[in-house]
Amino acid sequence: EPEVTQTPSHQVTQMGQEVILRCVPISNHLYFYWYRQILGQKVEFLVSFYNNEISEKSEIFDDQFSVERPDGSNFTLKIRSTKLEDSAMYFCASTKGFGEQYFGPGTRLTVT
Amino acid sequence: KQEVTQIPAALSVPEGENLVLNCSFTDSAIYNLQWFRQDPGKGLTSLLLIQSSQREQTSGRLNASLDKSSGRSTLYIAASQPGDSATYLCATETGTASKLTFGTGTRLQVTL
Numbered sequence: 606e607p608e609v610t611q612t613p614s615h616q617v618t619q620m621g622q623e624v625i626l627r628c629v630p631i632s633n634h635l636y637f638y639w640y641r642q643i644l645g646q647k648v649e650f651l652v653s654f655y656n657n658e659i660s661e662k663s664e665i666f667d668d669q670f671s672v673e674r675p676d677g678s679n680f681t682l683k684i685r686s687t688k689l690e691d692s693a694m695y696f697c698a699s700t701k702g703f704g705e706q707y708f709g710p711g712t713r714l715t716v717t
Numbered sequence: 718k719q720e721v722t723q724i725p726a727a728l729s730v731p732e733g734e735n736l737v738l739n740c741s742f743t744d745s746a747i748y749n750l751q752w753f754r755q756d757p758g759k760g761l762t763s764l765l766l767i768q769s770s771q772r773e774q775t776s777g778r779l780n781a782s783l784d785k786s787s788g789r790s791t792l793y794i795a796a797s798q799p800g801d802s803a804t805y806l807c808a809t810e811t812g813t814a815s816k817l818t819f820g821t822g823t824r825l826q827v828t829l
C-alpha cells in the first residue's frame with residue numbers, strides 16, 4: 606500500500622543552523638502539508654502546498670521557513686536558522702484533494 | 718478560529734470493554750472529520766474519515782459518529798484489546814483539502 610515517507614527520522618542540529626526535512630508524498634496525491642508537534646502538545650498545521658505554490662500557511666510559518674517541490678516526487682521543508690523552540694516532530698501529509706490526509710512517520714528535530 | 722477538544726484526556730480500561738472517546742469542535746461548518754491513532758513517538762495512522770453529510774462510519778471494531786449541529790463526534794471501540802493502547806486524535810477540516818485542526822488527544826491504555 607502506498608505511504609508517505611520522510612527522511613531523516615531524527616535530525617540533531619545546532620541553533621542557527623539550516624535544516625532541510627524531506628518527504629515523498631503518495632505518488633498520485635496533489636496536496637501536500639507540513640505539520641509539527643512539540644512534545645506533549647497538539648499537532649499544529651504549518652503549511653499547505655498545491656500546484657507548486659503555498660495555498661495556506663499558519664502564523665508559525667514565518668520567513669525562517671520555506672517549502673519546495675524540487676522534482677516530481679520530493680517535498681521539502683527548510684528552516685533557515687533553527688531556534689531551540691523549533692525542536693519538535695515534523696509530519697508531512699498528502700491527499701488527493703478529497704478524503705483522508707495520509708501522514709508520514711515524522712522527523713524528530715532536536716535543536717541544541 | 719476552530720477549537721477542537723477531546724475528553725477524557727486519558728483513559729484506562731480492562732481488556733474486552735467497550736469504550737467511547739469524545740471530540741467536540743467550536744465551528745460546526747466542517748467539511749470532514751478524521752480520527753487518527755498515534756503510538757508513542759510515531760506518526761499518525763488514519764482510522765476513519767466522516768464527511769459532513771454522513772452521520773457515522775464503521776471500520777472493524779471502530780465506529781465513529783458525527784453530529785455537526787452540536788459540534789460533536791464520538792469514536793466507539795468495541796471489545797477493546799491491549800493492542801488498542803495508543804493516543805487517539807480527532808481533527809476537523811473546514812474545506813476541500815484544507816488544513817486539519819487537531820484535538821488534544823485521548824491517551825488510551827487497555828490492560829490485561
